[in-house]
Amino acid sequence: MVEEVRDDLKYTESHEWLKVEGNKAKVGITDHAQSELTDIVFVELPAVGKEIKKGDELCVVESVKSVSEIYSPVSGKILEVNKKLEDAPEIINQNPYDDGWLIEMEIEDKTEIDKLLDPESYRKSI
Amino acid sequence: MVQRSPLHEIHKGLGAKFTEFAGFEMPIQYSSIKDEHLTVRKKVGLFDVSHMSNVWITGIDAEKLISLATVEDASRIGNGKSQYTEILREDGTIIDDTIFMHLDDKYMMIPNAGMASTATDWLNEKAEEYNLCAKAENFSKDYVILAIQGPKSRDTLQKLTDFDIGTVKFFGCQYIDIADTDCIISHTGYTGELGFELQITPSKTAKDVFDKILEAGKEFGIKPIGLGARDTLRLEKCFILAGNEFESGRTPLEALLGWTVNWDHDFIGKKAILKQKEKGDFQRLTYLECIEKGIPRHGCKVKKDGKDVGIVSSGTLSPCLNKGIAMAYVHPDFREKDSTLDILIRNNPVKAKIVKPPFVKKDWAEEN
Numbered sequence: 001m002v003e004e005v006r007d008d009l010k011y012t013e014s015h016e017w018l019k020v021e022g023n024k025a026k027v028g029i030t031d032h033a034q035s036e037l038t039d040i041v042f043v044e045l046p047a048v049g050k051e052i053k054k055g056d057e058l059c060v061v062e063s064v065k066s067v068s069e070i071y072s073p074v075s076g077k078i079l080e081v082n083k084k085l086e087d088a089p090e091i092i093n094q095n096p097y098d099d100g101w102l103i104e105m106e107i108e109d110k111t112e113i114d115k116l117l118d119p120e121s122y123r124k125s126i
Numbered sequence: 127m128v129q130r131s132p133l134h135e136i137h138k139g140l141g142a143k144f145t146e147f148a149g150f151e152m153p154i155q156y157s158s159i160k161d162e163h164l165t166v167r168k169k170v171g172l173f174d175v176s177h178m179s180n181v182w183i184t185g186i187d188a189e190k191l192i193s194l195a196t197v198e199d200a201s202r203i204g205n206g207k208s209q210y211t212e213i214l215r216e217d218g219t220i221i222d223d224t225i226f227m228h229l230d231d232k233y234m235m236i237p238n239a240g241m242a243s244t245a246t247d248w249l250n251e252k253a254e255e256y257n258l259c260a261k262a263e264n265f266s267k268d269y270v271i272l273a274i275q276g277p278k279s280r281d282t283l284q285k286l287t288d289f290d291i292g293t294v295k296f297f298g299c300q301y302i303d304i305a306d307t308d309c310i311i312s313h314t315g316y317t318g319e320l321g322f323e324l325q326i327t328p329s330k331t332a333k334d335v336f337d338k339i340l341e342a343g344k345e346f347g348i349k350p351i352g353l354g355a356r357d358t359l360r361l362e363k364c365f366i367l368a369g370n371e372f373e374s375g376r377t378p379l380e381a382l383l384g385w386t387v388n389w390d391h392d393f394i395g396k397k398a399i400l401k402q403k404e405k406g407d408f409q410r411l412t413y414l415e416c417i418e419k420g421i422p423r424h425g426c427k428v429k430k431d432g433k434d435v436g437i438v439s440s441g442t443l444s445p446c447l448n449k450g451i452a453m454a455y456v457h458p459d460f461r462e463k464d465s466t467l468d469i470l471i472r473n474n475p476v477k478a479k480i481v482k483p484p485f486v487k488k489d490w491a492e493e494n
Binding site for chain 2: 038039041042044060062063064065067086
């Protein structure tokens with residue numbers, strides 16, 4: 001099965017994606033990550049308004065057997081969380097790049113984005 | 127060195143993901159844990175559990191040795207029967223839990239993964255110490271162990287033999303020819319479903335048996351099942367797991383295995399657990415079902431009104447109930463059925479109710 005890597009996103013080595021829209025960005029986990037985890041059964045989302053640094057734990061995604069920390073690709077403030085995931089965490093498995101987004105944040109320092117992986121580099125890393 | 131099952135290449139071909147468990151690299155899942163779990167509850171699944179050990183116990187005092195070294199009186203277990211039991215240290219703590227099978231003049235013991243030499247050495251030391259004419263030999267490398275579990279397990283195996291599998295009673299065991307191969311079959315398992323386990327030697331003959339079982343089970347929806355679902359299946363039925371439920375010196379009484387202890391005979395550890403029984407003030411395994419969202423895991427603290435009262439030994443999301451479930455060692459004063467406790471998950475208290483075992487009842491598959 002080919003794992004999708006989208007061309008309009010930025011990536012981290014720890015398999016998060018970042019979709020930048022102006023000063024805001026959505027964050028999720030990649031198709032590769034959801035496929036490795038399989039059966040996502042629980043998501044613990046952060047509080048809206050929380051300030052977070054690049055590389056800090058953003059949320060926790062659990063499969064039946066494992067607990068995985070998801071790290072923030074950039075620094076900023078949490079604006080919104082994907083509440084749908086609380087009752088239907090399997091959306092991440094079904095649609096990791098659209099409906100399966102985790103949080104939306106305000107980006108503190110846009111230069112951090114440049115340090116993330118482009119789609120080509122991420123493709124090579126998986 | 128990490129050991130692999132003789133069926134490793136077959137698992138790879140079936141798309142398995144692997145994990146290391148007690149020194150063995152074994153399949154953790156093929157499709158998904160949830161899917162495999164429900165397949166076993168509703169249809170039938172095939173497990174390679176060759177990481178488990180095979181120890182033959184022979185000699186005229188074999189029965190005496192088992193009676194001495196386990197909480198069971200082996201004279202009670204007739205030919206063609208198997209028994210679940212525990213091997214204890216002198217202080218009453220569990221070295222291993224195991225099944226032994228009485229096969230004519232010999233016994234085969236199935237210690238846990240990675241426990242083969244420990245169990246073998248212990249048995250031989252005790253035979254010498256107590257002057258018994260009995261010998262334990264580790265043959266784990268020569269055997270493949272397959273488990274066929276689920277409501278359609280009997281129908282699947284029946285297609286591969288002329289012998290009437292219906293005559294193998296619960297916890298019965300015997301030599302049998304399945305898929306043109308000599309095996310030992312036992313009506314046992316670790317899933318709480320109708321199921322059988324096969325001991326196959328030489329291990330190279332097992333590949334053919336594995337393939338033929340998958341083929342025979344096709345009409346019933348059989349799937350290969352990894353260790354991930356094996357763990358969630360046993361946890362829903364409150365079966366204990368070595369390394370989780372008795373990793374740091376727990377006794378059978380703490381693990382609620384008092385029912386397996388045959389008090390009418392002398393065995394190693396008896397004095398210690400008798401003493402513990404009289405005192406009564408020890409933590410006991412307790413079954414917790416979350417009433418708030420969260421998945422308890424091994425090592426989570428259990429609290430009552432902010433006070434530490436226990437610790438989770440095993441926890442998961444129950445694929446059948448879609449709720450967090452846990453087995454925890456809890457202080458005797460806080461174990462009343464239907465009362466609630468808090469399980470501390472990443473510093474958040476998650477409310478859980480004490481329930482009667484098992485979490486998933488026998489007729490679950492019919493009702494769902």
